[in-house]
Amino acid sequence: MKSHERAVMRVLNGETLERPPIWMMRQAGRYLPEYRAERTKAKNFLDFCYNPDLATEVTLQPIRRYGFDAAILFSDIFVVPDALGYPVWFEEGRGPVLEPLSSEQLAKLDQARTMKHLAPVIETVGRLRAQLPSETTLLGFCGAPWTVACYSVAGHTTQDQTAARIGAYRDPELMQAFIDQLVEASITYLVAQIDAGADALQIFDTWAGVLDDAGFERWSIAPTAKIVAGVKAQRPDAKLIGFPKASAARLERYLEGTGVDALGLDWTVPAHVAQALQKKVPVQGNLDPMRLVAGGTALDEGIDYVLETLGSGPHIFNLGHGVTPQTSPDHVARMVKRVKGEI
Known part of the structure; x- marks a missing residue:
């Protein structure tokens, strides 16, 4: 089966299917016992991401268990600053920790080392494309520069x-210089993912929603637009999904400003906004992850509402953000079956 026949790719090319394809952000994660077993084999999270054996295995786990229509590369948004030489590490129970942004840190960044450092991740992409079922779309990704930069200013989330936000107001030149470095490295990284076998790409801007209007334009839209243009200049057929979380009122502006091919919607996006956007591009989402935790009637009603409101246009069923660790795997199985019309 050719990539353009994969259900997710058909939707990204503008088709409306009888039942939407389904995948789930963070579908390879701590809610799965098989993931937790693999996680013990790496001494820290970054080592986990850079180990092609482990990263390939955990990416495939939810495909085997649930038959999702897409697999998303198991990695992390912080491999990009790490590849540039920016100090980043993970602490158990706290998450990513970065050295605070400074001109001294910025001066140490080196674009030339990016792809050598990320070679294990690109190897994982190639392995996944070889091992995934032919009908399964393979998604690559990166973090949007603003979201990555957020952690560097505070040192943590x-x-x-x-x-x-205060750092960007006080020293916009420093922030801009860091954002520009992240843009360049992200383009290189995403093109390499496409070349290794990724069918499409997603750009995660988790913290876009905290910005004011001017900040949203400068720190979310502009860098993402540069990434999209940079990738498409080298790989014109590449499909990119933008996911600016908590930005419902600005999604049309984001779409027009960035040139993304599809929009990921969080669970707060009203149905009428989603439907209006869907007339312009395919949309992805947007079940509240807490309905998946709750299960039962709340889950069924949420699934049905998303299917009813977005079923008349090109739609990829997903959560409005990542699945959480307390989610029951049985609830995920029910969601997949309901979306596929099996229950």
């Missing part, structure tokens, strides 16, 4: 990224 915060609820509304106040440190990053």
Whole structure:
């Protein structure tokens, strides 16, 4: 089966299917016991991401278990700054930790080392394409520069990224210089993923929604537009999905400004907004992940609502953000069966 016949790719090319294809953000993750078993084999999370044997295995696990229509490369958004030489590590129970952004840190970044450092990740992409069922779409990804940069300013994540916002206001030149480095490395990385076998790409901008209007234009739209243009300049047929979380009122502006081929929608996007956007591009989403945790009637009603409101246009069924560790695997199985019309 050729890639253009894969269900997710058919939707990304503008088709409306009788039942939407389905995959799930963070579908390879801690809610699965088989994932947790593999995680013990690496001393830290970055080593886990850079180990093609382990990364390939955990990417394939949810495909074997649920038959999702797409697999997304198991990696992390922080492999890009790490590849550039920016100090980043993961602490158990805390997550990613980065050295605070400074001109001294910025001066140490080196684009030339990016692809050598990321070679194990690209190897994983190639292995996945060889091992996945022919009908399964393989998605690559990167973090949007603003979301990656947020963690570097504070050194870690915060609820509304106040440190990053203050840093961008106080020293926009420093932030811009870092964003530009991330844009360049992200283009290189995404093109390499396409060349290794990825069918399409997603850009995650988890923290786009904390920005004011001017910030959204400068720090979310502009860098993403550069990445999209940079990838398409080298690989014109590449399909890119943009996911600017918590940005419902700005999604049309984001779409027009970035040139992405499809939009990922979080669970707060109203149905009428999603439907209007769907007339322009394929959309992906947008079940509240907490319905998946709750299960039962709440889950069924949420699934049915998404199918009813987005079923008349090109749609990829997904969560409005990543699946959480407390989610029951049985609830995921029910979701997949319901979306596929089996229950």
